Amino acid sequence: MAPTSVPFNDLRTRFAADAAGYRAAVERVLKGGRYVLGPEVEAFEAEFAAYLGIGHAVGVANGTDAIELALRAAGIGPGNEVITVAHTAAATVCGIERSGARPVFVDIRADDYTIDPRAIPAAITPRTRAVLAVHLYGQPARVKELRAVADRKKLLLIEDCAQAHGARSGGRPVGTYGDVAAFSFYPTKNLGAFGDGGAVVTADAALAARVRRLRNYGQVDRYRHEDAGGFNSRLDELQAALLRVGLRRLDADNAVRQRLADRYLSRLRVPALPCSMPGTDHVYHLFVVRHPDRDGFREGLRRRGVETLVHYPIPVHLQPAYAHLGGRPGDLPESERAAREVVSLPLYPGLTAEQQNAGIAAVNAAAVEERGLAKDRAPALISVPS
Numbered sequence: 001m002a003p004t005s006v007p008f009n010d011l012r013t014r015f016a017a018d019a020a021g022y023r024a025a026v027e028r029v030l031k032g033g034r035y036v037l038g039p040e041v042e043a044f045e046a047e048f049a050a051y052l053g054i055g056h057a058v059g060v061a062n063g064t065d066a067i068e069l070a071l072r073a074a075g076i077g078p079g080n081e082v083i084t085v086a087h088t089a090a091a092t093v094c095g096i097e098r099s100g101a102r103p104v105f106v107d108i109r110a111d112d113y114t115i116d117p118r119a120i121p122a123a124i125t126p127r128t129r130a131v132l133a134v135h136l137y138g139q140p141a142r143v144k145e146l147r148a149v150a151d152r153k154k155l156l157l158i159e160d161c162a163q164a165h166g167a168r169s170g171g172r173p174v175g176t177y178g179d180v181a182a183f184s185f186y187p188t189k190n191l192g193a194f195g196d197g198g199a200v201v202t203a204d205a206a207l208a209a210r211v212r213r214l215r216n217y218g219q220v221d222r223y224r225h226e227d228a229g230g231f232n233s234r235l236d237e238l239q240a241a242l243l244r245v246g247l248r249r250l251d252a253d254n255a256v257r258q259r260l261a262d263r264y265l266s267r268l269r270v271p272a273l274p275c276s277m278p279g280t281d282h283v284y285h286l287f288v289v290r291h292p293d294r295d296g297f298r299e300g301l302r303r304r305g306v307e308t309l310v311h312y313p314i315p316v317h318l319q320p321a322y323a324h325l326g327g328r329p330g331d332l333p334e335s336e337r338a339a340r341e342v343v344s345l346p347l348y349p350g351l352t353a354e355q356q357n358a359g360i361a362a363v364n365a366a367a368v369e370e371r372g373l374a375k376d377r378a379p380a381l382i383s384v385p386s
């Protein structure tokens, strides 16, 4: 077995990219004497809101809480349904279920793996309150169509932006199209902390204020509690200070991701490459290709020292944890096909050109080998229309 020469990710490269900046942030917090919800959180919230061009950002403990809090602050809970996708991190659905609402799944588009707006009307019932779109892998969902469907059907539009910090559609960042949006700052994210973190963003001042109360025991002022069901979901000062450093680097990091993606796109010979939809800026949180013999292809890459992951091998409607929702194989053909075929290749700002070249050579060799094709008959790329 070859040693791993191309790791899927190496988070040490994030620290190394600005070690002095991160060290200074940590020292400032340690010396400052405030460790949970303090000036760094306030500054990060203001800077993140300004970056997105939205009124309010509220720091919370993680992205799953951000989804739950966004829904609850929007008044969604038991007895309500939220339309979403099954081809996502299970956390999207955990957040919906924890709000008390019932997730209702619709299929994704085959081309960009995001929610298919055309599938939404048939899933609406009198209990439906919201559409929760996931900007999966860094590709914005079809926000304009989604906004139009939501407005027409009088539903809220909620965005799960956990994989899409800095992604844009029509020049406008994701997170600003919905009534409310949730971000995760899990360390691997495009804007990642050095621990857990998340944020709820919205233009609605009252909704933001409700999230602020709910994240902190439902309290308005010290020891005065107005919201029942409050809990502890606070962003800590260390993570906020570190995120401020990361936020200053986000656009440059996303530009590096784009350059790495461009190299992959022009050199890889695999059955299906990711496509960036016209009018959007994909931020390549993940670089996801498809292969009909995905497991054989991955094994070929593993033997060549290239680490890969699968996002995600089991669609949420077929997960044992969600059997109570009644999902059956065949319900969501595109989500199920994606779960069988997708594989994520290494792409992160610290990936070196040498590592990427090794990855490209390995992918092209393994893609041909696993399909049993002669080298001069590499599979044609599937080009997917928008």
Ligand SMILES: Cc1ncc(COP(=O)(O)O)c(C=O)c1O
Pocket: 062, 063, 064, 065, 088, 089, 091, 092, 134, 160, 162, 163, 184, 185, 186, 196, 197, 198
């Ligand atoms: C699409 C999506 N939604 C939600 C989450 C949840 O974020 P967290 O891990 O910070 O709770 C994640 C991250 O894992 C994610 O990828």
